[in-house]
Amino acid sequence: MKIAMTVNGKSVSRDVPDNTLLVEYIRDHLRLTGTHVGCDTSQCGACVVHVDGRAMKSCTMLAASASGAQVTTVEGLATSKDELHPMQVAFKENHGLQCGFCTPGMIMTATDMVARYQGQGKELTEEAIRHELEGNICRCTGYHNIVKSIVDGASKMTTA
């Protein structure tokens, strides 16, 4: 079936089988390989993208269900090739990644949580960040620097 959506601000359309997952549509058909697949049990969060502004696991969703939606992947966060998104800068500066495999999902989850907490006027405490990271697994960092990165990135997103 023909599935059209907006990905990182660009209209895209591809003819794909009905059972195509959103992550397959993004990686295999659009060749945007920043979104990763780290598990087959919907538990690792490496595949998180934003669909209509909300963080979702693109491995646990059919592309057809996102038809007509606004999708943002990690490639769509930075405003230009030379200027990273504040959350990306924060991960870089706070040593929030080692191998980097989980990082796209971490960053998409982080920007979603910051936007949600700021939108609701709630304080994003360190404890809240850890609760919000429930669905993102990192095998390298031990999480402390990821939490630090998000605290830092969140402060930059406020002033941004």
Next chain:
Amino acid sequence: MYETNFHSVSSPQEAEAILATATDAKILAGGQTLIPTMKQRLAAPSDVIDLSRAEGLRGVTITKRKVMGVIKADGGETVTIGAMTTHAEVAANAELAEVFPAMCRLAGNIGDPAVRHRGTIGGSVANNDPAADYPAALLALAATIHTNKREIAASDYFQGMFETALQEGEIITAVSFQAPAAGGYGKFPNPASRYAMAGVFVARSKDGAVRVAVTGAGENGVFRHAGLEAALTADYSANAVDGVEVSAEGLMSDLHGTAAYRANLIKVMAKRALA
């Protein structure tokens, strides 16, 4: 994943028509259970019917109890939650937080944020996973499950592990319950899956009836605990839990914990529900 035919419908009626004619069609709600199952080839529906664009299935409505057209001050509210309402929407609903915040907290602790952005109450109730959270709430609240065909009392609806009263072609449209006088939920999540290893929902209705429902621990899915209900009817407090004998019989033993461990967890979670 096996091949399948995708349909997006604009009403439950349209879904019903496809369910009636396709070989083996399945409803797709948030897909947080169905898609992983299909990926592992444990399910191979000929057709999937996406309900996310169907009208009238989403949102939380709270209606005040009226006697002869006058709103009663005792706050007898009926809460109705549309089947396609996501866990995140229940968690963030300000009106619901006013009449029954325990339900918002329960929804806010299901899985993780991405799961909550897609997973729905209808999907959770249709699936009736033996460790899911909503079944315990609905059983303790003596809720009603609304389908395209009828209304089903929670006590008749939940029939064991993954077993429900739903028949072929039946679609959940909403769940409803009376806001209780008091109630809470204690959950000990499995550190890996986040599903409950034992979850206890305690509710005291406005007419004083206490119901206690346990999820995650029973060998046969969600169940009510008569001993805890009797003790809490006499004394609705965490202390009253101490004197209750919770037997390990009929509880699950697996690599995460023995039946005896879960029996103890039930008491601890009952106390947290009352805290």
